[in-house]
Amino acid sequence: MSFSPYVPIVALFVLGALFALFSVSIAPIVGPKRYNRAKLDAYECGIEPTPQPVGGGRFPVKFYLTAMLFIVFDIETIFLYPWAVSFDALGLFGLVEMVLFIGTVFIAYAYVWRRGGLNWD
Amino acid sequence: MTGADVLLLALGAVAVGSGALVVLTDHLVRAGLYLVVCLGAVAGLYLVLAAELVAWVQVLIYVGAVVVLLLFAVMLTRAPIGRSEDLNRPAWPAAIIGGGAGVGLAVLLADAYRWVEVAQGPPGTAELIGEAVFRTWVLPFEVLSILLLSALVGAIVVSRGQR
Amino acid sequence: MDPTLQTFENDVWWIALIKVLGVFVLLLLLTLFTINYERKVVARMAVRPGPNQVGPKGWLQSLTDGLKLPFKEEIIPRTADKVIYFIAPVISATCAFTAFAVIPFGPVVSIFGQQTALQVTDVPVSVLVVLACSSLGIYGVVLAGWASGSTYPLLGGLRSSAQMISYEVAMGLSIVAVFMMSGSMSTSEIVAAQGDGREVSLFGLDFTAPGWYAVLLAPSFVIYAISAVGETNRAPFDLPEAESELVGGFHTEYSSFKFALFFLAEYINMITVSALCTTLFLGGWHATWPITLWSGANTGWWPMLWFLAKVLLCLFVFIWLRATLPRMRYDQFMRFGWKVLIPVNLVWILLLATVRVLQTSDLEAQTRFTLIGAAVLVVVLVAVLWPSGKKAAPAPSLAEQIAARPQGSFPLPPLDLQVPPSPRVARQVAERQPADVSSDRSEV
Numbered sequence: 240m241s242f243s244p245y246v247p248i249v250a251l252f253v254l255g256a257l258f259a260l261f262s263v264s265i266a267p268i269v270g271p272k273r274y275n276r277a278k279l280d281a282y283e284c285g286i287e288p289t290p291q292p293v294g295g296g297r298f299p300v301k302f303y304l305t306a307m308l309f310i311v312f313d314i315e316t317i318f319l320y321p322w323a324v325s326f327d328a329l330g331l332f333g334l335v336e337m338v339l340f341i342g343t344v345f346i347a348y349a350y351v352w353r354r355g356g357l358n359w360d
Numbered sequence: 361m362t363g364a365d366v367l368l369l370a371l372g373a374v375a376v377g378s379g380a381l382v383v384l385t386d387h388l389v390r391a392g393l394y395l396v397v398c399l400g401a402v403a404g405l406y407l408v409l410a411a412e413l414v415a416w417v418q419v420l421i422y423v424g425a426v427v428v429l430l431l432f433a434v435m436l437t438r439a440p441i442g443r444s445e446d447l448n449r450p451a452w453p454a455a456i457i458g459g460g461a462g463v464g465l466a467v468l469l470a471d472a473y474r475w476v477e478v479a480q481g482p483p484g485t486a487e488l489i490g491e492a493v494f495r496t497w498v499l500p501f502e503v504l505s506i507l508l509l510s511a512l513v514g515a516i517v518v519s520r521g522q523r
Numbered sequence: 524m525d526p527t528l529q530t531f532e533n534d535v536w537w538i539a540l541i542k543v544l545g546v547f548v549l550l551l552l553l554t555l556f557t558i559n560y561e562r563k564v565v566a567r568m569a570v571r572p573g574p575n576q577v578g579p580k581g582w583l584q585s586l587t588d589g590l591k592l593p594f595k596e597e598i599i600p601r602t603a604d605k606v607i608y609f610i611a612p613v614i615s616a617t618c619a620f621t622a623f624a625v626i627p628f629g630p631v632v633s634i635f636g637q638q639t640a641l642q643v644t645d646v647p648v649s650v651l652v653v654l655a656c657s658s659l660g661i662y663g664v665v666l667a668g669w670a671s672g673s674t675y676p677l678l679g680g681l682r683s684s685a686q687m688i689s690y691e692v693a694m695g696l697s698i699v700a701v702f703m704m705s706g707s708m709s710t711s712e713i714v715a716a717q718g719d720g721r722e723v724s725l726f727g728l729d730f731t732a733p734g735w736y737a738v739l740l741a742p743s744f745v746i747y748a749i750s751a752v753g754e755t756n757r758a759p760f761d762l763p764e765a766e767s768e769l770v771g772g773f774h775t776e777y778s779s780f781k782f783a784l785f786f787l788a789e790y791i792n793m794i795t796v797s798a799l800c801t802t803l804f805l806g807g808w809h810a811t812w813p814i815t816l817w818s819g820a821n822t823g824w825w826p827m828l829w830f831l832a833k834v835l836l837c838l839f840v841f842i843w844l845r846a847t848l849p850r851m852r853y854d855q856f857m858r859f860g861w862k863v864l865i866p867v868n869l870v871w872i873l874l875l876a877t878v879r880v881l882q883t884s885d886l887e888a889q890t891r892f893t894l895i896g897a898a899v900l901v902v903v904l905v906a907v908l909w910p911s912g913k914k915a916a917p918a919p920s921l922a923e924q925i926a927a928r929p930q931g932s933f934p935l936p937p938l939d940l941q942v943p944p945s946p947r948v949a950r951q952v953a954e955r956q957p958a959d960v961s962s963d964r965s966e967v
Binding site: 326347 | 487
């Protein structure tokens with residue numbers, strides 16, 4: 240009998256998930272409970288916790304830019320994978336294609352670099 | 361019905377259900393999580409249809425990158441813990457449009473294919489996709505680099521502002 | 524015998540189940556071992572004994588720690604989003620476990636009379652499965668930070684996820700060269716492609732150089748090793764849990780077994796990147812030269828030993844780095860990832876592709892020279908047009924800064940302060956150089 244090679248991957252996933260779920264659910268049951276109001280406050284090095292600003296606070300826009308850069312380069316990487324696997328079949332033609340592709344993205348990359356998009360300040 | 365059919369139906373139900381939850385929930389960050397489930401179920405659909413590479417690319421790009429960007433964007437502006445009351449407004453126009461479009465598409469597709477058996481293509485391995493993209497569809501591939509270029513430039517202009 | 528993709532489709536269901544359970548147990552044991560291993564190695568490097576009380580030579584320390592944790596009180600902060608707070612460690616641990624399903628441990632062996640490969644399963648795109656699992660692991664981190672409803676975890680989670688996605692790109696790019704050389708994305712085929720080494724004669728000694736991609740694709744290997752450390756948030760890139768800045772990072776508010784799950788996930792991720800490194804660059808389960816003189820080295824269950832030895836070697840490097848290097852600053856770290864690793868990687872891939880085209884295809888001499896010329900031209904152009912950014916204006920000198928101060932500023936303390944030598948230092952200097960009362964001095 241044969242089955243899809245993905246079945247064991249799913250099996251390991253389910254096993255890991257069951258183990259994790261079981262252990263996070265068992266801990267509150269077997270652990271002690273000693274209520275103390277101060278324990279339930281957010282931890283801030285022993286000082287009085289500062290109230291969260293309305294809306295949960297805001298993050299620097301840098302993180303957004305990093306995620307955007309990540310998407311672009313992730314897509315580029317994903318295209319490199321099938322290209323690399325079938326590179327021997329594609330030969331010179333494939334090389335020229337990829338040089339053009341990477342070259343175009345590299346222009347954008349150089350622009351981002353010049354505008355300071357890669358500086359974390 | 362074969363096992364693959366059952367899987368397709370189940371994954372489709374998960375995708376539709378979590379997609380509905382994305383728009384129905386009042387919790388901003390949880391909406392993002394339902395989107396992860398929805399996109400993951402679509403990746404599962406690809407996998408059942410033997411499009412392996414596309415399925416994992418879906419996980420890597422959409423689940424692993426695009427939704428992370430969405431979460432960052434949500435946290436950038438506001439990510440309150442708990443319900444957002446302003447999301448809870450009457451949604452019947454959106455429901456009519458969304459439901460109408462969904463039912464219309466379903467009717468259209470069902471009518472177009474009826475019960476025609478479509479033979480499944482060869483498995484979507486990396487070699488096949490590589491051959492297809494880098495031999496047959498070269499121009500779209502190169503145009504895509506322009507898209508990525510404009511995305512990067514746009515991100516910089518939006519986040520850094522005009523100088 | 525090398526396994527093929529067909530081998531995995533022919534597995535009987537109970538064999539597959541045994542292998543899944545085996546990997547699961549192996550991962551738990553390896554994690555317990557690695558925690559102890561790390562503590563002991565770091566202790567030796569710091570000239571301390573390390574854990575030596577629980578069990579033989581202290582080797583049961585991490586097990587007892589793990590068993591202790593569920594019996595500790597679980598504290599959920601009042602401000603937390605309970606559901607997501609609960610799910611986040613589960614996501615982290617589950618993704619960490621799943622990635623190991625496609626790691627090859629050895630060749631085809633016989634288990635209870637069934638021929639099967641020592642690998643849970645393999646698919647044509649199995650390296651992507653590992654990458655996808657590690658990219659899903661980001662959710663555990665960012666959600667744990669957000670759901671805690673506290674400031675430090677939030678900052679830690681965000682930092683951590685930005686760091687992971689930055690180094691994931693470098694890691695993904697470093698693997699491209701391996702795909703190009705092996706022509707496959709399946710882990711078992713990549714291992715098989717590294718199987719046969721070349722005969723090398725050096726100083727009259729004949730030996731087989733390993734066909735490892737770590738040798739053939741050294742730049743990719745170095746980039747992979749660096750980005751693996753960044754991806755797993757380990758020292759010197761352990762910025763998410765920089766104790767001096769962020770307390771504990773994204774898991775500050777976690778206690779009891781939820782904390783243990785994050786800990787488990789971190790160590791499994793470390794083992795996974797080490798195992799992937801072994802698979803992609805260090806020849807997988809194939810034995811290396813002196814061992815291959817014994818003809819049975821690559822058969823039966825022995826390869827699992829070579830594989831585990833290589834993984835432990837990689838883990839040792841992780842620990843060694845932690846014991847040796849100070850933590851990097853966040854801006855340095857991000858700059859290194861985006862401005863060095865990624866462009867170097869892209870240029871290296873194109874160079875490798877050019878070399879490969881020159882090697883494999885039979886081009887005319889003219890095309891060949893045009894190609895080499897174009898490659899050189901591209902490299903020169905990139906070097907010339909390298910975006911160096913604007914030079915920062917030189918910082919004004921101290922005197923200029925003082926002169927630029929507006930009228931009525933605070934008085935400045937004297938800036939030419941001479942610190943008198945401390946009496947202790949003076950005494951030590953005197954002890955080290957005892958007053959010389961010999962004859963030649965006394966004459967002076």
